[in-house]
Amino acid sequence: MNARDPHSAHPTRNAPLPDVPHVITVGLPHLTAGFDLAARLDLTTHLKVHGPLAPVTGEHLASLAEDVSLQGRGGAGFPFARKLRAVAEASARRGALPVVVVNASEGEPACRKDTVLLNRAPHLVLDGALLAAEALGARTLYVAVTRDSTEASVRDAFAERGLSDRRLRNRGIRALVLRTPERMVTGEASAVIRAANGGPALPAGRRERAAESGVAGAPTLLSNAETYAQLAVAARLGPQRYSRTGLPDEPGTVLLTLSGAVPQPLVLEVPSGVPLGHVLQLAGAPPVPQGVLTGGYHGSWIDAYAAHDAAVSRASLAAFGGALGAGALLPIGQETCPLGESLRVANWLAAETAGQCGPCKLGLPAAAGSLSDVLDGGGQAALERLRETTRAARGRGACKHPDGSVRFLLSTLNAFTDDLAAHVLGGGCGRPTTGVLPLPGPAARSSASGRGVPSGEKLAVDWTLCQGHGLCADVVPELIRLGNDGYPALADAAVPLHLRARAQRAVRRCPALALRVESAPAERPAAPARRALDRRRG
Helix, strand or coil: CCCCCCCHHHCCCCCCCCCCCEEEEECCCCCCCCCCCCCCCHHHHHHHCCCCCCCCCHHHHHHHHHHCCCHHHHHCCCEEEHHHHHHHHHHHHHHHCCEEEEEEECCCCCCHHHEEEEEEEEHHHHHHHHHHHHHHHEEEEEEECCCCCHHHHHHHHHHHHCCCCCCCCCCCCCEEEECCCCCCCHCCHCCCCCCCCCCCCCCCCCCCCCCCCCHHHHCEEEEEEEHHHHHHHHHHHHHHHCCCCCCCCCEEEEEEEEECCCCCCCEEEEEEEHHHHHHHHHCCCCCCCEEECCHHHHHHEEEEHHHHHCCHHHHHHHHHCCCCCCEEEEEEECCCCCHHHHHHHHHHHHHHCCCCCHHHHHHHHHHHHHHHHHCCCCHHHHHHHHHHHHHHCCCCCCCCCHHHHHHHHHHHHHHHHHHHHHHCCCCCCCCCCCCCCCCHHHHHHHHCCCCCCCCCCEEEECCCCCCCCCHHHHCCCEEEEEEECCEEEEECCCCEEHHHHHHHHHHHHHCCEEEEECCCCCCCHHHHHHHHHHHHHH
């Protein structure tokens, strides 16, 4: 195991993850090979570590992906061989040159594995993407990224390979960096394609297969950064050597991002099938976590018993009610309120809606508001409203954001039944919300582009002036809903940059001058949590 002791640092709460967390490798490294030699593998170092890579035909590449059961590592888990063949068939049928897209648009606060790959091993990702491009006869490659550091690393990698974004007649491939805002919905496939076509990085209203019509209407192979890196590893090792690692049904390694109740955020490369409990122990998670969020903020909670028995694989986690998703794992300890932690995330998910579909734009804030009502003593009626609003939002959006958000909310209710009963039937669970799940903060804003999510501001109401007109909720329903009494209820979340203009418009529309925008105070752990941290530091 290549690791620094994760217990040497104390947990950092309420802080966004760094672009490149510390990396731990369990077993023989595949994707992280050479990380002990350099902070970033340039082309020369990359070739020394991994060796050259010979081109192959499209069918050979599809057979290789099939032999190693390569599935997309961005969350959906779609078989890569089927994507590759679909693009090849569409290209041949239409006589159109295909396009290859690397999707590293990593806008979820709990995910950093693709950022780590492109910041530290960009050429491994490019190996897989260029291998696919050559096999398909593609002449254009896009790499979609969300962060300054990742963009710089990819541009350096292009320069080291002599790749250019200019069109070159009869030779070479055109390689472009596509910068997308750091938002939850910008990593959705149609949002990336829409951005590549010059539109906003938001999901398209009409679903269309990228393999048939993607970038500029051409057949497009779009897959996750880790997927292309795994393809490059498999091409070098061959199916037999690649399959010696991990499970027979899910061979190879998996990249995971660990955050939450751990001393420091980590990215781990582990063989599939490793016990989840072992991974959590390596990361320094609580010995008996209150729960573990699997698959990130579109994933599902599992309890401590499931976390002890489950293994790191799609099949095993699904059997215990969890999800591998994009590889994010977030344990929480016994000291925090799990419903309060989930409410923070639910408010953020509601603000992340693209604002294009009513069930998402209105339904997710309503669901977050209903969960808030449950915590505030709304009883069984508030719980029933929460279940009703989640049912109404599911399956009715242009993208998977409402479905993923509903999955997260419903798993919260199913995983923490004792806490739910304490809030619904009693006076609450008695624990503070320490804010252990990472969300973007003002420091996460992109210094170069200004595309970061949070504005560092919050909406506030002067209740001595508010008369319950309700106009504000019409302007920015993602952040304001009307309570049963007709007065506004504000989401306990910072105003995202993409909603800042509408928040200011809501302030201007308030006839009673009761609504204002003010600086959001930095979150701090509640007093009991701070005392616990102080004791650990002592």
